[in-house]
Amino acid sequence: MERNITTLGIVLHSQRWGQANRRLKVLSVDLGIVNVVSYGAQKSRKAVKAEVFCDGQFFLYYNPVKGDYTLKDLSPIAGHEEIREDLSLTYTGLFFCEIIIKVHGGESAEEYSLLSKALDLLTIMPERRSLILIQFIHRLSDVLGIRVALDRCPGCGHPYGEGEIVYFSSLSGSQCCERCANLERTLLLPPGARRYLTLTADMSFDEAVGVDLNEGALERIKAYMLGYAQYFCPGELATLASGLL
Numbered sequence: 001m002e003r004n005i006t007t008l009g010i011v012l013h014s015q016r017w018g019q020a021n022r023r024l025k026v027l028s029v030d031l032g033i034v035n036v037v038s039y040g041a042q043k044s045r046k047a048v049k050a051e052v053f054c055d056g057q058f059f060l061y062y063n064p065v066k067g068d069y070t071l072k073d074l075s076p077i078a079g080h081e082e083i084r085e086d087l088s089l090t091y092t093g094l095f096f097c098e099i100i101i102k103v104h105g106g107e108s109a110e111e112y113s114l115l116s117k118a119l120d121l122l123t124i125m126p127e128r129r130s131l132i133l134i135q136f137i138h139r140l141s142d143v144l145g146i147r148v149a150l151d152r153c154p155g156c157g158h159p160y161g162e163g164e165i166v167y168f169s170s171l172s173g174s175q176c177c178e179r180c181a182n183l184e185r186t187l188l189l190p191p192g193a194r195r196y197l198t199l200t201a202d203m204s205f206d207e208a209v210g211v212d213l214n215e216g217a218l219e220r221i222k223a224y225m226l227g228y229a230q231y232f233c234p235g236e237l238a239t240l241a242s243g244l245l
């Protein structure tokens with residue numbers, strides 16, 4: 001294995017490691033999610049600054065004996081400092097990172113592109129935070145291959161009527177018609193929400209975030225998407241439980 005590795009990545013998590021070091025979780029395009037030790041990051045001013053949400057080119061050293069990665073240098077593309085300066089934005093960013101850590105399954109390049117874009121959008125248009133959150137989950141379900149078309153029930157094939165409310169089946173893990181729904185009655189999509197998700201499914205992330213929703217619809221779809229995210233994530237999402245999203 002190459003000892004010196006260069007890869008695009010984003011810091012998902014950072015914690016103190018020993019006296020003066022930090023241990024990072026980095027989503028990298030080339031290696032998936034890796035644990036990286038950043039030596040001296042706590043104290044030295046010369047140490048490489050690799051804070052959570054930082055997106056850039058990582059220069060890593062792999063120690064085949066210890067089996068770990070060390071951060072040699074980082075050339076940032078976007079530091080996303082603005083996200084860390086606001087509590088709601090911070091929690092939204094941390095929610096994205098937590099989901100990626102929990103569902104990561106090998107689509108590293110796609111996950112990287114999605115997260116990179118989501119963090120850029122949070123930085124550029126913080127006032128659209130809820131729409132970015134909705135679209136992040138919507139797009140992630142596509143990356144994970146679990147998104148279903150919202151024009152018919154995937155369980156029984158019944159085409160939805162224009163005004164039909166769509167429910168959720170925890171058996172198939174997807175939207176479904178009322179007859180196929182089981183106990184997850186809290187997860188439901190009114191017709192307007194279904195139209196919005198269908199309309200924005202094929203748009204770019206930027207375009208989709210530009211589509212306006214009224215306050216009520218925004219809150220309903222957001223609640224649905226958060227419930228959906230918790231459904232497809234193994235284990236409780238701590239950032240979701242915080243109530244700050």
Ligand SMILES: [Zn+2]
Nearest residue numbers: 153156177180
């Ligand atoms: Zn059905």
